[in-house]
Amino acid sequence: MFAFILRRIIQAIFVMLVISLVGFSIQHQIGDPVRDLVGERVTPAEREVIRDQLGLNDPFYIQYFRFIKNACKGDLGLSFFYKKPALEVIVSKAPATIELVIVTAIILILVSIPSGIYAAIYPKSWFSRLVMAASTIGVAIPVFLTAIALIYLFGVELNWLPSYGRGETVNIWGWESGFFTWDGLKHLVLPSISLSSIMLPLFIRLVRAEMMEVLETEYIKFAWAKGLHRQRVWFIHAFKNTLLPVITVFGVQLGILFAFTILTETVFQWQGMGFMFLEAVERSDTSLLVAYLVVVGVIFVVVNTIVDIVYGYVNPMVRIVGTK
Amino acid sequence: MSHLLEVIDLEVKFALRFGELTAINGVSFTLDKGERLGIVGESGAGKSVTGFAIINLLSKPGYISGGKILFEGRELNRLPEEEMRKIRGNSIGMIFQDPMMTLNPVLTISTQMVETVLAHQNISKADAMDLALEKLKKVHIPSPAKRLHQYPHECSGGMRQRIVVAIALLTNPSLIIADEPSTALDVTIQAEIMDLLLELCETEDMGLILITHDLAVVSQVTEKIAVMYAGKIVETGTTEAVVHDPKHPYTQGLIKALPGSLQPGARLNQIPGMMPTLTDIPAGCAFHPRCTISDTVCQMEVPALISIDDYDRMAACHMVEKSFP
Ligand SMILES: Nc1ncnc2c1ncn2[C@@H]1O[C@H](COP(=O)(O)OP(=O)(O)OP(=O)(O)O)[C@@H](O)[C@H]1O
Numbered sequence: 001m002f003a004f005i006l007r008r009i010i011q012a013i014f015v016m017l018v019i020s021l022v023g024f025s026i027q028h029q030i031g032d033p034v035r036d037l038v039g040e041r042v043t044p045a046e047r048e049v050i051r052d053q054l055g056l057n058d059p060f061y062i063q064y065f066r067f068i069k070n071a072c073k074g075d076l077g078l079s080f081f082y083k084k085p086a087l088e089v090i091v092s093k094a095p096a097t098i099e100l101v102i103v104t105a106i107i108l109i110l111v112s113i114p115s116g117i118y119a120a121i122y123p124k125s126w127f128s129r130l131v132m133a134a135s136t137i138g139v140a141i142p143v144f145l146t147a148i149a150l151i152y153l154f155g156v157e158l159n160w161l162p163s164y165g166r167g168e169t170v171n172i173w174g175w176e177s178g179f180f181t182w183d184g185l186k187h188l189v190l191p192s193i194s195l196s197s198i199m200l201p202l203f204i205r206l207v208r209a210e211m212m213e214v215l216e217t218e219y220i221k222f223a224w225a226k227g228l229h230r231q232r233v234w235f236i237h238a239f240k241n242t243l244l245p246v247i248t249v250f251g252v253q254l255g256i257l258f259a260f261t262i263l264t265e266t267v268f269q270w271q272g273m274g275f276m277f278l279e280a281v282e283r284s285d286t287s288l289l290v291a292y293l294v295v296v297g298v299i300f301v302v303v304n305t306i307v308d309i310v311y312g313y314v315n316p317m318v319r320i321v322g323t324k
Numbered sequence: 325m326s327h328l329l330e331v332i333d334l335e336v337k338f339a340l341r342f343g344e345l346t347a348i349n350g351v352s353f354t355l356d357k358g359e360r361l362g363i364v365g366e367s368g369a370g371k372s373v374t375g376f377a378i379i380n381l382l383s384k385p386g387y388i389s390g391g392k393i394l395f396e397g398r399e400l401n402r403l404p405e406e407e408m409r410k411i412r413g414n415s416i417g418m419i420f421q422d423p424m425m426t427l428n429p430v431l432t433i434s435t436q437m438v439e440t441v442l443a444h445q446n447i448s449k450a451d452a453m454d455l456a457l458e459k460l461k462k463v464h465i466p467s468p469a470k471r472l473h474q475y476p477h478e479c480s481g482g483m484r485q486r487i488v489v490a491i492a493l494l495t496n497p498s499l500i501i502a503d504e505p506s507t508a509l510d511v512t513i514q515a516e517i518m519d520l521l522l523e524l525c526e527t528e529d530m531g532l533i534l535i536t537h538d539l540a541v542v543s544q545v546t547e548k549i550a551v552m553y554a555g556k557i558v559e560t561g562t563t564e565a566v567v568h569d570p571k572h573p574y575t576q577g578l579i580k581a582l583p584g585s586l587q588p589g590a591r592l593n594q595i596p597g598m599m600p601t602l603t604d605i606p607a608g609c610a611f612h613p614r615c616t617i618s619d620t621v622c623q624m625e626v627p628a629l630i631s632i633d634d635y636d637r638m639a640a641c642h643m644v645e646k647s648f649p
């Protein structure tokens with residue numbers, strides 16, 4: 001367990017260092033804190049004085065060091081647009097994105113695992129063929145098309161589901177949640193379906209391929225030879241082994257999912273981090289961009305840790321290594 | 325008395341894209357209660373396919389296309405899947421070649437043992453656990469109670485094969501089919517596993533079908549031998565008779581290929597030439613291109629498996645047939 005935690009911490013530090021360097025470079029190259037501070041109407045000479053006072057003319061590494069020091073204290077600068085600490089702005093937007101990703105992940109799991117398993121067990125059934133064909137086409141359709149089609153069908157034509165915003169939310173200890181109101185849940189449907197459609201084909205294919213491979217192994221043949229019921233062979237013997245590689249890929253893809261929220265949130269006017277990120281790009285609100293990177297980096301590390309723990313729970317060999 | 329197992333004219337085909345491949349072509353043999361039969365032959369002869377056909381567990385494109393398998397008075401090849409399941413792992417146990425691959429890596433030994441009992445008997449989990457422990461003791465595993473809670477990767481190869489044997493024993497089967505149970509193990513452990521199997525068959529009065537390349541192993545453990553070549557049995561008889569006085573030129577070749585006395589671990593494939601693949605089995609006797617005494621008749625007619633002495637010996641060879649009055 002100790003080795004596991006240590007490995008995690010080292011990984012986290014490494015990821016955060018890379019992100020901070022990227023973030024700092026962005027700030028260094030495009031950002032102009034002087035403008036952020038005093039606006040556009042100050043003469044160049046006066047600006048130069050301010051730059052000196054702020055240490056902006058110091059060498060790169062000194063500035064980077066200062067940046068890290070402040071970041072460790074949770075200070076990622078002020079958002080030029082919101083006139084508030086950038087971190088605070090991001091954190092206030094995070095619940096919207098996290099909830100969207102959680103619902104998307106649940107959809108991904110609930111759809112890809114049963115259909116992947118079914119397609120592996122009955123590879124010749126019409127359902128399997130349909131799923132395979134649909135997932136081939138599915139990969140090629142861009143998200144915004146799916147999103148627009150969904151909005152048009154369910155939002156405009158049928159008028160069943162809301163197609164923008166988060167709807168009614170409830171504040172629980174500072175976390176704006178859409179999980180606890182009917183309206184909030186309804187608002188989650190279309191965005192999460194669009195977001196999951198990006199990865200669903202990949203996941204179904206992955207589960208199917210892994211399961212088919214496992215079904216060919218000697219230990220599955222032995223399980224049959226023991227006269228076990230087929231449910232047991234499929235859902236205990238084969239499925240548990242299928243899960244291992246699936247969990248690994250899932251962990252990586254979950255991180256990537258956060259990147260895809262930028263597009264989805266924009267289409268659905270979803271007031272989350274991704275939506276705000278695009279706004280920040282338009283306004284050149286660099287502190288906010290950097291804060292976004294940092295927060296997404298933290299989420300990425302946390303998600304990977306959770307996935308690793310789940311993996312260790314399923315795979316006995318990892319557990320042994322971990323306890324040593 | 326009727327036989328424990330009777331295989332009559334078994335035919336197995338693989339439905340491949342380019343056509344059907346006959347892997348087993350008219351195999352017949354019998355096994356009585358508590359009797360031990362060895363099936364030997366070079367790689368690809370159809371030994372494993374025969375074994376899996378008995379429990380109706382052929383891998384995908386394979387199917388039984390003809391013949392009958394009678395086990396304890398029931399025709400296995402006609403049984404519905406659920407009835408067949410009740411026989412698998414219950415009255416017929418299987419032991420596979422590579423114990424590293426046979427046990428499920430993510431399930432504990434106890435899980436893999438208990439589930440086998442519960443699939444066939446209506447007893448409590450605790451009772452099944454006791455039974456598992458009892459069988460682990462029977463296969464002489466050190467600290468059996470501890471093993472139960474381990475995962476396969478925590479046990480050595482020999483240990484795992486003992487566990488596999490213990491799993492086969494759980495339901496007191498009347499027949500065990502062991503497909504090269506020692507080939508993947510170290511030479512010393514090979515002998516241990518074979519001794520264990522022999523001991524268990526004798527004490528539990530179990531029938532055994534031992535599939536192997538290794539004539540030496542067969543001669544130690546079994547009472548009868550069936551020699552297979554290209555999907556057919558070419559010679560059968562008591563182990564004693566076949567090993568010491570082989571009649572079929574193929575069997576003679578196998579035995580001659582053994583270095584000096586019959587040592588464990590010796591391999592068979594030292595006869596000049598190769599066994600034909602199933603797609604181009606020669607006309608007539610399949611062995612004739614490699615045979616030293618073949619005649620024109622061997623190239624034309626498929627020899628039948630017939631009795632050649634006053635005992636249970638049978639061989640499929642025109643030349644042997646001629647010399648037998
Ligand atoms: N899944 C399969 N698909 C197609 N053909 C197969 C399949 N399994 C077996 N065969 C054919 O059946 C023949 C007999 O195979 P089998 O596994 O019984 O050989 P074996 O005597 O057990 O050999 P070995 O000593 O190598 O285990 C092989 O030559 C192969 O051509």
Ligand SMILES: [Mg+2]
Pocket residue numbers: 371372373503
């Ligand atoms: Mg084999």
